[in-house]
Amino acid sequence: MSLRVCYLMPRLPLTESGVVVGGCATNCVSLALELKRQGHQIEILAPVPKKSLGHLSCHPLAEIIRPIPSFGAGLIGKGLGAIHVLRQGLKKRLQEIRFDVVHSHSGTYPYAIVPLAVNHNTCVRLHSLYCPIGAEGGVYSRWWEKPAAARFIFNKLDRVIAVTDNVAKSIQKTGLPSGKIESIPMCVDTRRFYPREHKGPSRYFPSESRGARILFVGNSSKEKGLTELIKAVKILAEQRIPVFLVAAIENESKIRQYSQGYHFAKALIKKLWLENHVRLLGLIDPIEDLYAESDLIIIPWNTSRGPSDFPMVALEGMAMGKCIISTRVGGCPELLKNGQAGILTEGFSSNSIAAAIEFAIKHPEIQKQIVPGAIEAAKNLSLEKCGGQMITLYERLISEKMPCNE
Secondary structure, three states: OOOEEEEEOOOOOEOOOOOEOOHHHHHHHHHHHHHHHOOOEEEEEEEOOHHHHHHHOOOHHHHOEEEEOOOOOHHHHHHHHHHHHHHHHHHHHHOOOOOOEEEEEEOOHHHHHHHHHOOOOOOEEEEEEOOOOOOOOOOOHHHHOOHHHHHHHHHOOOEEEEOOHHHHHHHHOOOOOHHHEEEOOOOEOOOOOOOOOOOOOOOOOOOOOOOEEEEEEEOOOHHHOHHHHHHHHHHHHHOOOOEEEEEEEOOOOOOHHHHHHHHHHHHHHHHOOOOOOEEEEOOOOOHHHHHHHOOEEEEOOOOOOOOOOOOHHHHHHHHOOOEEEEOOOOOHHHHOHHHOOOEEOOOOOHHHHHHHHHHHHHOHHHHHHHHHHHHHHHHOOEHHHHHHHHHHHHHHHHHHHHHHHO
16 A cells, blocks of 8 residues: 655755754654655655755655745744744645645644644644653743643644654653554664774874774754763863764754854864864764764763754664763663663763763773664664554554545
């Protein structure tokens, strides 16, 4: 049975080399391409910045995306603008085609209002939520989080999909009936990300660098904790523990808070005399080469309110057999099996991050014990498995609506 599925994304920025920016966007795009590979008719409706449109020409997304213009300025303006243009774009598209499933994806619940534009008698309406409701931190938290409003919107959908147990628990706290909640985790493409040895000269880490090669990938927002990681490198340097940090920074979104964080990080590196210990790069493609050069991948987040509850960087690194060091935030303890598939810090401070890195360096046997569990955990979150779960859910919900269609 070939399904007609429409995915909705609040934004879909692409780098010049075609890298999809953001954990939610990456997961959504990966699922869409997997469903297409399985023979389903799928398209993605998303606001795409003008500069990114040209990057689509040679991208696999070109065949399935229907880009709509971006609207609004700033985080709040872009959020409200995305809801508006998505709803208008979906209504227009519904005049041309009938979908079996309309499925929105986002980190926050208000975007779940968009699928409600579809007739519930003829189409399955879902939303995948990537961030826990009510978590501390994040730029939207003070006014964007309204449990009663979330419950009201989610109740009108066929199902809400939680990408982690942590997100599921936060939805349950809104009072939404448990029968409305499904759990399908974020996934990783294990055909692309798998264990491999780095061969040849270093491209990203200086060839003369000594000690552990540590990696940070993400934007420079406060939520991602880059500042604390840089301070942790300073602590390690003062203790004469050799490390070199490469930070691959996402600046494609051009969000003011992220740009400010980037410039602050550059200034901090200079202030702390860390130029010989830290290198800032843009996003790298193919990123698997960067993972392969690294020893430790660091997730120094202080909240999963804004980022996805499962860090996509951690998923990809685990699949490649790398040791992940993460703060105990959001779904990270769940993903790392409470320390069996990665190392968890004691807190969010630079001291606790430095202590975890030092522990990993001084106990290489622990890394060897952790890596097999990380690879196995990633296999259980493979794109094929999660895509299969999603199709099974779609087909079950469609069959439940069939009496309404007769």
